[in-house]
Amino acid sequence: MHLAHKLRGTAVLLCLVVPTLATAADPTADAQAAAARWDQTYNSGDMDGLKGLYAADAMVIPKGAAVSGADKIGAFFAGLKAKGFEDHTVKVQSAQMKGDLLLVTGRWAMSGPAEGGAKKAFEGNWVNVLERKGNDWRTVLHTWN
Numbered sequence: 001m002h003l004a005h006k007l008r009g010t011a012v013l014l015c016l017v018v019p020t021l022a023t024a025a026d027p028t029a030d031a032q033a034a035a036a037r038w039d040q041t042y043n044s045g046d047m048d049g050l051k052g053l054y055a056a057d058a059m060v061i062p063k064g065a066a067v068s069g070a071d072k073i074g075a076f077f078a079g080l081k082a083k084g085f086e087d088h089t090v091k092v093q094s095a096q097m098k099g100d101l102l103l104v105t106g107r108w109a110m111s112g113p114a115e116g117g118a119k120k121a122f123e124g125n126w127v128n129v130l131e132r133k134g135n136d137w138r139t140v141l142h143t144w145n
Contacts, residue, residue: 031095031104034130034137042088047078054139055131061143073142084119085112090126102130102137108144 034053041049051074054060060067060076067076088110096103106126114120129141 027095027097027102028092030137031102031106031128031130032092034102034139035090035092035104035106035128038139039088039090042077042081043086045081047074047081050074050077054142055133058138058140058142061141063145080112083113085110085122087111100132101140102128102132104128104130 038050038053041053051070054070054073056070057068058070058073060073062076067073088108090106090108092104092106094105104127107123108126109121109123111119112122124145126144127141128139130137131140
C-alpha cells in the first residue's frame with residue numbers, strides 16, 4: 001500500500017508539472033504571446049515600451065529602406081502611429097526554435113488612413129526572428145508585406 005500511495009503522489013505531481021513544461025516548450029505559444037505583447041504596446045501608443053521589445057541591433061525591413069537599432073525602430077513606429085495606423089493584430093501561423101532564436105511567421109492586420117479621411121484595412125504576411133534573453137524575447141528581425 002505504501003508503494004501505491006507513492007505512485008499516486010508521483011502521478012499527481014506529473015499531472016501538475018508536465019502541462020507547465022509542455023507550455024514552456026511550445027514555440028507557437030511563446031511566439032503568439034510575444035506578438036500579443038507587441039500589438040498591445042503599439043496599440044497603446046507606448047513607443048518607449050515598443051522599442052524595448054527589440055534588440056539594440058535589431059532591424060525592421062518595411063517597404064523601402066531598412067531601419068536599424070531599437071531607437072530608430074521606435075521612431076519609425078511612432079511615425080506610423082502618428083499617421084493614424086492603429087488596431088494592429090498578428091496571428092502566428094508557425095514558429096520554430098533554432099537554438100536561442102525563434103523563427104515566426106504569420107498574418108498581420110491593421111487599420112489606417114485612406115483617401116478622404118476614411119479608414120482602410122491593411123493586411124499581409126509577417127516574419128519575425130526573436131532572440132531569447134533570459135526569460136524574455138527580443139526581436140532581432142521584423143519584416144512584412
